[in-house]
Amino acid sequence: MIAKPEPGDGARLPVPKRARWLGRLLLSLYLPAITACVAGRPPSNNILCFTCTEVTCEPAAPATCGEPPGQQTGTGSEARFISGELDLTGDGVPELVRRVGTQVRIEGDGGEVWRTPPNWDVVDVALGDPNDDGRGELLLAFRREDNKGISRSHPFIVGYREGTYRTLWGGSAVRDPIHEVALDDLDGDGVQELVVLESCGEDSRAVTVWRWHGWGFSLQWRSEPGAYSDLVLVSGGDGLPASIRVTRVP
Ligand SMILES: [Ca+2]
Ligand SMILES: [Ca+2]
Ligand SMILES: [Ca+2]
Structure with a gap:
């Protein structure tokens, strides 16, 4: 039994x-x-992560990138700037920066204090210290027509000096149109690098890292071409370097 x-x-x-x-x-x-x-198994959502030294960047495990910070991330298919706060005037009080369509507006003292010229079609914005002078500015990527009516892509730095908002540095038209921009310290030296998602040929894009050299940016690293979007820099916290996070479209 x-x-x-x-x-x-x-x-x-x-x-x-x-x-x-x-x-x-x-x-x-x-x-x-x-x-x-x-x-x-391929990483979920095809997330690609890169970590950088002062010389180059290399692929890292997707877990290194963790979750992107919410305030820098849009809700659309790309992580383009929506709004953010930064002290631009140097008085310790942050100004509000908003992208409305293809325009960018700065609000301070309860009202609008500056907006982009009407012939700038803003593509993306990054807030930070792109020119390494200890003051906060906007790094703007926009398109405007040249004197032949051809739309060209430009990076500009806009900041507040001597009582007014103005262009502090205006980059000439770039060969590879800019899609997204971001600023953070990637190698832990205390100086922010500019990270750009730009065209690479007709159908591809590349992630590029640029360093301010005093009167412009020099290229530090360029990724392999690919179908990238949603550029986000994931802060390392406590002074640790940030990582680059992009999504690869299958
Ligand atoms: Ca201020
Ligand atoms: Ca600055
Ligand atoms: Ca750095």
């Missing part, structure tokens, strides 16, 4: 020796296969 097992007693049910041996064998065969499957 076979005794009926009591409820919750299943773990102690007698198992024939041959069945136990067979179970161990099957488990030992399956475990490596399961591990290899997990290790070989």
